[in-house]
Amino acid sequence: MDNIQEMIPAVAAEPEIITHQSFEQLDQELQCELEREAEGFVKIGYMLKIFRDTTILVNTEYKDVNDYAMKRFHLDKSQVSRFTRINDRFSEGGYSDKLQDKFRGLGYAKLAIMLQLPEAIADEITPAFSKSEVLEIKEEIDEEKKTSEIELLLETQDTKVAEQDTNLKKVVWQMLHDNTELYKKLHEQVQKAKAEQFVLKKAKLREDYHNILAPQGEGIYSVRIQGMGRMMLSIKETGRDINLIHVRSGEKEVCTWNELVCAVENCMCENMSAEESYKHQYGEEWQEEKKEEVAPVQSSATIPVPIPTPKPEKKAEPRKQSKVSKAPAPKPKKEETPVAVEEKYEPLEGQTTVEDIPGIVPEEYKETVTQEEENKESVSADHIGDATEMVSEETQELSKEKRKWRNEYFCLVAEANEALRNKQYDITIKYLQEAMEMVRNMQEC
Numbered sequence: 001m002d003n004i005q006e007m008i009p010a011v012a013a014e015p016e017i018i019t020h021q022s023f024e025q026l027d028q029e030l031q032c033e034l035e036r037e038a039e040g041f042v043k044i045g046y047m048l049k050i051f052r053d054t055t056i057l058v059n060t061e062y063k064d065v066n067d068y069a070m071k072r073f074h075l076d077k078s079q080v081s082r083f084t085r086i087n088d089r090f091s092e093g094g095y096s097d098k099l100q101d102k103f104r105g106l107g108y109a110k111l112a113i114m115l116q117l118p119e120a121i122a123d124e125i126t127p128a129f130s131k132s133e134v135l136e137i138k139e140e141i142d143e144e145k146k147t148s149e150i151e152l153l154l155e156t157q158d159t160k161v162a163e164q165d166t167n168l169k170k171v172v173w174q175m176l177h178d179n180t181e182l183y184k185k186l187h188e189q190v191q192k193a194k195a196e197q198f199v200l201k202k203a204k205l206r207e208d209y210h211n212i213l214a215p216q217g218e219g220i221y222s223v224r225i226q227g228m229g230r231m232m233l234s235i236k237e238t239g240r241d242i243n244l245i246h247v248r249s250g251e252k253e254v255c256t257w258n259e260l261v262c263a264v265e266n267c268m269c270e271n272m273s274a275e276e277s278y279k280h281q282y283g284e285e286w287q288e289e290k291k292e293e294v295a296p297v298q299s300s301a302t303i304p305v306p307i308p309t310p311k312p313e314k315k316a317e318p319r320k321q322s323k324v325s326k327a328p329a330p331k332p333k334k335e336e337t338p339v340a341v342e343e344k345y346e347p348l349e350g351q352t353t354v355e356d357i358p359g360i361v362p363e364e365y366k367e368t369v370t371q372e373e374e375n376k377e378s379v380s381a382d383h384i385g386d387a388t389e390m391v392s393e394e395t396q397e398l399s400k401e402k403r404k405w406r407n408e409y410f411c412l413v414a415e416a417n418e419a420l421r422n423k424q425y426d427i428t429i430k431y432l433q434e435a436m437e438m439v440r441n442m443q444e445c
Helices: 025-054 065-073 077-090 110-112 131-145 150-156 159-163 167-178 181-196 202-213 257-265 274-281 363-375 381-383 400-421 425-444
Strands: 219-225 230-233 241-247 252-255
Touching: 025 065, 025 077, 065 077, 077 110, 077 274, 110 131, 167 181, 167 230, 167 241, 167 252, 167 257, 181 202, 181 241, 181 257, 181 274, 202 257, 241 257, 257 363, 381 400, 400 425
Parallel strands: none
Antiparallel strands: 219 230, 230 241, 241 252
16 A cells, blocks of 8 residues: 555646746847757767768668768758768868857857858858848859859949959949948048048047948948959958958958048049039939838738727837848849850861760750751850740750750750860860759759
8 A cells, every 4th residue: 555656657747937037038048059059060060070981880780971870860961961061161170079269159040051151251250140141141142153254254344443443442332332321421421531631530430430331330241343243341340350252252352441441532522412422423313222111011901900909109119220231133224235146156077066075965965956056046145045945846845844954955065065166175164064964954854
């Protein structure tokens, strides 16, 4: 009888509800957990690399780290790769279980996005950037990738931009052209400094510029320049230099605050209003920035909505300004410049073409490729965009996705031939690699 009570299962205690005194306390605890999570992923990547790079799996049932991770933890190959790449990129020395100090506080979600960014740009991101702001930076980089190197070379750079003698001046010139609100604020600051005959100390002048350019303490401006591509201007505290990053190459230029001040003043005219100065410098009429208004959420008219009790009105808090300034979308061209039609390329007798290279053009496509070449008037960018009009009737019957790949494939083969004719072997290889990818896509479809 004495043991009966011991045999009765104990009743589970009710979970303890943890109370927090304030939002700040809970927010801080969550931040600590996210930091631990990021460090945990770095450590997971390190351990997986040990399984990968040592003989520790010898004499076990697992043939390699991917087999081990899948059978033990249901981690597929791509997940293993992501863990190890996070360790490569963000751990101390690229091979340890410790997160680099400069990446502490970012959290796994932001590190996963940063893994897809060039190293020079990822280094500019601090814990002050939100996940959405990091995504905005990634979107800018992805947008620039849509423009090929050939398309970039064909772009005509603005004459006044080309006249600027440094990359910083070019970026600031374009940045202020695209953002008239920023131009006006900086113009007022320049006029103020001129009126005071530069009595302001340099430190105070830098502080004023910093408050205008990076009101949140730090910020990144994305600027796209025709013929150069996107550039990112990273601004931190006034005691630190300014970094100018070429998105396409990943190269970084270090600039001083004094150089930035000079670049801004280079865009301004004395004794003129901001509107007059802008028109004089850029040769364009002043246009105020259009501010988007957030429309209130509308309820469905068919559903009766109870009228809430009126509450005391609260002052709307100012919307937090993003630390990332994106490059504006290119304006549509008013007139299309006629493209010179090149003479049709005919290989010389015995000359090698892309179709002669084994494995590049499948046998069943060679006849169609020849037909497509005969139908093409030129390989200009305009004609490449209209490739869907040059496919055969057989191609028309394929699925939409496969038809898209095949159109791109024909264009790549034509471009590869053109590059080969011009002895541009690196470009030829690039197009061949893309063509092979198209072939694999068509075979899997």
